[in-house]
Amino acid sequence: MTDKLLEIKDLYVTYETDDAKVYAVNGLDLTVNKGETLGLVGETGAGKTTTALSIMKLLPDRVSKINNGQILLGDIDLIKVKETDMRLIRGERISMIFQDPMSSLNPTLTIGEQIEEVLELHEKDMSKEQRGRRVDEILKLVGLPADRKNDFPHQFSGGMKQRVVIAIALACEPELLLADEPTTALDVTIQAQVLQMMRELKDKLNTAMILITHDLGVVAQICDKVAIMYAGEIIEMGTLKNIYEGEKHHPYTIGLFGSIPDIHKATKRLNPIVGMMSDPTNLPEGCKFYDRCPKCIDICKTEKPINKGINDTHMIKCHLF
């Protein structure tokens, strides 16, 4: 029996702009169990980051609105939590790693100070010496020499900065880590180093993780479950085996895989999806993918598909099944 850690039920998020209303997340359901890694895959504008920001309650106040749904962490509904209480959850129970390590560190503080800041806020009964020791420990954990804690971010390379960001996120050993494209800004050899480290840490600390990415290769390396997102909805979800080796797939998933050049086979042409993602201010009725779908039938244009279970772990949102 696995324990549920985070459960999102029927989440709707919109952004209000001067011109139009942007439907960013439209009825999202998601469950993450303890110690599990979920890969959230989709293209730009699919609503991946909006989902993560909703969990962290870091959506911009004035323009965004959560219209419906629940985000349950254990038995607390995060949507109803007050900002002052949320501060205790953020960093201690859930933390987030952002895409760009260059802009997510404070350039005027040493990295040691930035890691210690988290401990000061959340571990109030730690003494200064204890905190210093903990900083050394965490730095070693992410593969940085402890004597570099007095250096400033600009003295580190991109890969090392991302290690610092991960160190900050893990300082309080959170139950859930949200990683938003953590390796996208890095070179491949450095990406491989960081991925290897993240996998080791995951096993060591038993942290659950939601890994947001557009790279299906990265997902195959590190995740247990995969959710494919399109226009604010999860259109297919399953275990790694279901998604990568299963027989039945959502047409969008097939298109995503068809777009990746295969390194072992010589292919003359790729088989991408035609067209672009629908405008999120003006989403089509029915299935949001129908105008790009090669297998579209009449019902797709008018009626929203619902989740269909292919087996216990695999679910597809499509009229074809």
Add this chain to the structure above:
Amino acid sequence: MNVPLIRTNGLKKYFKTPMGELHAVDNVNISIQKGQTLGIVGESGCGKSTLGRLLLRLLDVTEGEVLYENENIIAYNKNKMMEMRKKMQMIFQDPYASLNPRMTLSEIILEPMKVCKTIQDKNEMFEKVYDLMKIVGLDERYVNTYPHELDGGRRQRIGIARALALDPQFIVCDEPVSALDISIQAQILNLLMDLQEERGLTYMFITHDLSVVKHISDEIAVMYLGQCVEKAPSEELFKNPMHPYTKALLDSIPLPKLGKENKLKEVIKGEVTSPINPKPGCRFAARCSRAMKICTQKDPKLKDYGNEHFVACYLCK
């Protein structure tokens, strides 16, 4: 073998910095046959974009030659170079930064024709613009839109149309798909390959993405800190990588597959060393697990190991 369309000879580019000389491109010799694609792969800072710019003389060469159909274009004067530019064009990495935000789509595509005075008649010019838009798959209704109104994929199509406006023979593609989503990336790659087939274009394709480079290239050159460390036909390089750096690069790619072959292999340690005043010897020696004494003393030279496979490494026999 016939004369290559473009070839470099001992090409060097050093930048002066307060800390010393930065060796961005250090003695690179490449050649591309007409109608073929040479892929240049390497990590950030290895000098691949600098190499692309040197080939088009967008940067001044420190030393060496660029031979286009056996003529050294480095020696050309301004007027002659202007003529040359009609034959060689570039597609840039960032479709957000490489288009003038104050020009409409048609103005952007028209500009090369105006600058080079290839077409004088206004109607003819616009005909050409519509023609180009059709070729790259842009709908006619976009003709008066500004770049900010379009998404990344369409913007990159404008960049391609602009590069084609002068009917060039040779195009340097500097990471043309890195900023795009995977499904759009596949659309643009297909477009570039179709154009090559129809027009017999020659590409130099710069990228850090190995699966993309394998897909599009006939030949691949791997660069590390300004030097070409391995060069081979695409199939050969992936089947039989010889340089330790190439091997490490290939092992680092996360593949969208499950199973044993995809579990992480040995990851190379360390990071790229500084290109400023590099020490003699192999640039990769500091990260190489099999480095020997000689690797830190003398620069290894590119040597032919058969099958047009060139490697610069002392380990290869």
